[in-house]
Amino acid sequence: AQSVTQPDIHITVSEGASLELRCNYSYGATPYLFWYVQSPGQGLQLLLKYFSGDTLVQGIKGFEAEFKRSQSSFNLRKPSVHWSDAAEYFCAVGASGGSYIPTFGRGTSLIVHP
Amino acid sequence: NAGVTQTPKFQVLKTGQSMTLQCAQDMNHEYMSWYRQDPGMGLRLIHYSVGAGITDQGEVPNGYNVSRSTTEDFPLRLLSAAPSQTSVYFCASSRDRVNTEAFFGQGTRLTVV
Numbered sequence: 001a002q003s004v005t006q007p008d009i010h011i012t013v014s015e016g017a018s019l020e021l022r023c024n025y026s027y028g029a030t031p032y033l034f035w036y037v038q039s040p041g042q043g044l045q046l047l048l049k050y051f052s053g054d055t056l057v058q059g060i061k062g063f064e065a066e067f068k069r070s071q072s073s074f075n076l077r078k079p080s081v082h083w084s085d086a087a088e089y090f091c092a093v094g095a096s097g098g099s100y101i102p103t104f105g106r107g108t109s110l111i112v113h114p
Numbered sequence: 115n116a117g118v119t120q121t122p123k124f125q126v127l128k129t130g131q132s133m134t135l136q137c138a139q140d141m142n143h144e145y146m147s148w149y150r151q152d153p154g155m156g157l158r159l160i161h162y163s164v165g166a167g168i169t170d171q172g173e174v175p176n177g178y179n180v181s182r183s184t185t186e187d188f189p190l191r192l193l194s195a196a197p198s199q200t201s202v203y204f205c206a207s208s209r210d211r212v213n214t215e216a217f218f219g220q221g222t223r224l225t226v227v
Contacts, residue, residue: 009154032214043118043204043218044157090156094214100164101147101172101208102216106156 002027002093006105013081014113021076021108023091032094033074034102035065039087047089050074061085086112116140120205120219127195127226135190135222137205145208146188147216150174150201157204163188164211195226 003026013019025031032051036044048059055067065076074091088109092102121136139146147162149172159172163182177199179191188207192199202223206216 006156034215036216036218043220044206044216045218046215049215092216094216100145100211100214101159101162102214103159104149104157106154 002031002103004091004093004103004105006089006091006108008108009106010109010111012111012113015083016080019076019078019081019085019110021089021091021110023074023076023105024072025074025091025093026072027093030069032102033065033067034092034094035059035063035074035076036090036092036104037061037087038090038107044090047076081110081112083112083114086110118205118207118217118219120203120222122222123220125222125224127192127224129195129197129226131195133192133195135192135203135205135224137188137190137219138186139188139205139207139217140186141207141209141217142185143207143217144185144210145214146182147172147206147208148178148180148188148190149204149206151204151221152201160190160203192224197226200224200226 005024035047091105094102148160149157161180205219
């Protein structure tokens with residue numbers, strides 16, 4: 001069965017600093033991978049997705065993620081964090097040979113200090 | 115463009131009561147799913163559907179029923195509410211097995227007392 005691990009429950013960064021949120025997945029074949037963001041009291045919004053091709057994918061709000069098959073990772077990065085980026089971030093894997101319903105990690109809460 | 119609409123946004127139930135959470139999407143998506151979100155647990159899949167008339171269980175199906183009579187609607191029924199079902203519930207839809215990007219509703223915050 002597919003699974004997703006987000007090892008960091010909370011991450012604190014200063015505004016303007018760079019950010020990397022970690023995500024590791026477990027799946028036998030090439031997965032579909034996603035990052036979502038959830039602002040307080042809101043639903044989830046897609047930041048970016050990887051299906052195939054270029055392993056560095058660009059998303060909205062200046063985010064990017066890199067798929068590394070050898071490390072089973074799909075880490076999310078942003079070069080300069082803004083206070084409005086404070087939110088909960090979820091990594092998800094959607095199997096390319098299963099139910100096609102995404103499995104989510106437990107989330108990483110991003111705190112941004114001014 | 116409404117996307118995925120969930121009702122109600124908030125609900126308080128007494129233990130043992132039943133209710134239905136509504137979910138509707140207007141994007142003609144084949145796939146629909148229900149998740150519950152609890153602190154520190156992420157989103158856990160309750161039930162999902164890959165098309166009208168087809169449903170299946172997810173990770174935490176006990177105490178919940180679903181049906182999918184139309185492409186647009188995917189209601190979630192709580193049969194006999196328990197305090198352990200206090201949670202935030204999200205409905206999501208995705209186009210098909212190729213484009214699996216999920217679109218989410220705004221959630222229903224349910225409290226069972």
